Amino acid sequence: MGFSASSKDIRKLKQAISKKRPEEEVAEISTWIVKDNLSREEILNRAKEVYGPGYEYLIDDIDECIIEAMALIEEAGIDLKEKRIYKEKLSAIFGLLSDKKSIQKLSLRFLGAEGKDKVDALIQLLKDDDPKVRSEAARVLGWIGDTRAVEPLIQILKDQDEDVRKSAVEALGRIKDPRTVKPIVEMLKDESSEVRAYATYALAGKKDPSTIEPLIFMLKDNSWRVRLGAVYALGNIDDPRTLEPLIFALKDENAYVRKRAVEALGKRKNPNAVEALICALKDEHFIVRIETANALGNIQRPSAVQALISALEDEFENVRIEAIRSLGKIGDPCAVEPLTQLIKKGNSSLRWEAVKALKNIKDPRVVEALVFALGDISDYVSEEASKALVEIKDPRAVELLTSLLLDRWTLSWIRIKAVQTLAKIKDLSAVEPLIRALKDEEPSFRKEVTQALKEITGQDFGEDQEKWQNWWEKRNSV
Incomplete structure (x- = not known):
């Protein structure tokens, strides 16, 4: 049986809107709540329908609007406590993140915690009967980052609801406190692969060398998302012990895991990874080859030049582009001839990239190649060649x-x-x-x-x- 608002309540709301003159969005949301008794999720969906997919850019903060709409309904003399938006508590929880004190104060009142500290109120909500409330309260505590929440969040890591455990892990990952590391490591053993994945990403923010061994173990997890998170976390830890595990991850069956391992090795700039990355330049998946070409350019070792020159023949243009850029970063004269050939035979994008790469290579042949490119039929290639000739002096x-x-x-x-x-x-x-x-x-x-x-x-x-x-x-x- 659908909800039907009384004409009396609708009239009261119209009078309140006429008197208070709230922002258009607040007035509209208050009408949706009174007439249709919408939940937060339903309000978000309707906002998308009314304002379009980019509604979040038109409405600064949807939860602030909802809180103001709830206050307007209350002022109109309508029983707000019977509305789903009030009972579910979610907008009030998110309202505690507002920079506006007035919104925070209203949110606490709608949560039945008027006058209390917002962190204390959220900690209390971790015991709520509704798992959605527990989950969102945990997430918001993580965003606030107050260390008083650490122990209560650790307690709900044993919650029966998977989403609650995920939110608790995520929150502990955000809070800067050494007490959070060990409990997160324990969650790497959770029965849910989603929770284990959240734990790896939470550890990525900790950058704690004590987590290296547990994370290495997770590289053999049966979930690729867990392995992906483990690679990301290992890549964030500046420790020589992570090099071999990251190289090991280059052979993972999942392309996204291999790509993340390449990213980590490229960021580390360790020359000992070059040989393994040269092999990865022949990976079956183009996203791995693109990232590998970029990583070799970051490491800038001459031993990678011939492999990058070979990559100029890759079937995917983005791989060829990254190879060109990396040859420019390394600056080895061996790259001059193949890059010059690209200026003569490649498409406009490749010619443009080749010109930019050549200007970084110290070799007398570069000038001739750039003067040739000055006559390119593409204006932006010709202009880039002109700029390069000016810069190389x-x-x-x-x-x-x-x-x-x-x-x-x-x-x-x-x-x-x-x-x-x-x-x-x-x-x-x-x-x-x-x-x-x-x-x-x-x-x-x-x-x-x-x-x-x-x-x-x-x-x-x-x-x-x-x-x-x-x-x-x-x-x-x-």
């Missing part, structure tokens, strides 16, 4: 660019790009070739040359080649 760049701008067989827009790049480099050795270029027949080209001369010299003789030449000769004679 190689004198040969000026020489190649000046020869390019004087070559009338070169396309006009490429010559213009060369002039613009010379203007950014600001090398005086480009002045004389630029003055000679003022003889060019194309007006747009001469305009760019004039602008480049102004930026390099600080002088302005327009397109008058004779004046530029006289000034230049006079300057050099002095």
Whole structure:
């Protein structure tokens, strides 16, 4: 049998809304509660329907709105205690996280704990008959992070409800207190794989070397989520004993576990992991290969260069992109030729990445490759090549660019790009070739040359080649 609000209650609410003039969302939610007796979950679902999927960006805090709506209903003289939103206590529990004292005060009152400390009130709720209440109270205690909650949370680790145990473990993981570590380790033995997984992630935040052995044991758990959490936790502990277990995890049957192990090894930057990571670069799953290419770039060992060059042929473009980036990070000259070939034959994304990688490699061939890329049909690749030529500050760049701008067989827009790049480099050795270029027949080209001369010299003789030449000769004679 559905709920039906009395016309009297609806009239009372309308009068209260007219008098108090609350925010639109508060008025609407109060109407839903009175007319349809909605629970918190039902209010959230209806808010999605009314305001769209991004309602949380329109409503700053849905629970604050619910608490204010409940207060409005109470002020209207309607029996709030008969409403599901009041009985379930959930919005009042979340209301205790509000920065507004008024919301916290109302929340405590709706929880029957008026005047009490919010942590004490939440600890008391850990004994509630409703497991949902116990679970959410535990979670909120974790977010608050008060150490007074440690012992009460440890007590409910034995709760019969799985969600309560998960929330208690999560909360203990958030609270910074040494007493929390051992109880969380014990939860690695829980019958529920979900609870065990929560325990591994809770330990990840502790970064405690005493948990290494229990976590290593969890790498053989039958749940991939538990193994994933164990790898994450081991990766957070800065201890040489974690290296071998993480390398072991590279052979896990689950791709997400292998990927997480690669991430951890890449973050650690231990050169002893390079050989194992080179093998992982051939993993059957592309997400592992992508992460491996990135990790090898973080470690930056020359021994990984050939494997990364081979990865430039990977069937997945994102693997090739990460390999290019890592070759740039390592900066080995062996990568110049394959990266140059990508500039000539790859798609625009690969060409762009190759240009960015090449500028980090100290090798004379790089300048030629970047000048070639200056003529790329893609504007963003050409612009990146120009920026790279400016950044590397190689004198040969000026020489190649000046020869390019004087070559009338070169396309006009490429010559213009060369002039613009010379203007950014600001090398005086480009002045004389630029003055000679003022003889060019194309007006747009001469305009760019004039602008480049102004930026390099600080002088302005327009397109008058004779004046530029006289000034230049006079300057050099002095």
